[in-house]
Amino acid sequence: MNDRTLTRADLTEALHDEVGLTRHDCAGLIERTLDLVAEAMERGESVKLSGFGVFEVRSKRERMGRNPKTGAPATIDPRRVIGFRASQVIKARIDSALEK
Numbered sequence: 792m793n794d795r796t797l798t799r800a801d802l803t804e805a806l807h808d809e810v811g812l813t814r815h816d817c818a819g820l821i822e823r824t825l826d827l828v829a830e831a832m833e834r835g836e837s838v839k840l841s842g843f844g845v846f847e848v849r850s851k852r853e854r855m856g857r858n859p860k861t862g863a864p865a866t867i868d869p870r871r872v873i874g875f876r877a878s879q880v881i882k883a884r885i886d887s888a889l890e891k
Contacts, residue, residue: 799825832873844877 799821806817828838828846838846849872856867877885 835871842878842880844875844881847874847876848872849874 799818802821803814803818806812806820807814810817812820831838832846832848835848837848840846851870851872853869854867856865857863858865
């Protein structure tokens with residue numbers, strides 16, 4: 792498995808190659824798309840990208856934990872976390888890529 796990370800620049804370049812818009816316009820499209828996803832999640836909405844997956848905001852309640860250094864009990868504040876659930880399409884593609 793390689794340690795390469797897909798970046799915004801990579802997405803911009805791929806969009807530029809596929810669609811033929813300027814790199815500047817492609818970068819703007821990528822940024823706006825990511826902004827729309829982030830804004831929806833800020834409002835607590837789920838974001839479903841059909842054939843890719845669902846991003847969800849989950850609320851975690853206050854709970855007891857432990858300080859890893861001292862082992863003393865500590866309260867963990869409530870917070871919101873982002874979860875991702877991949878679609879069956881993506882899961883199948885990843886599974887088939889492992890078989891190659």
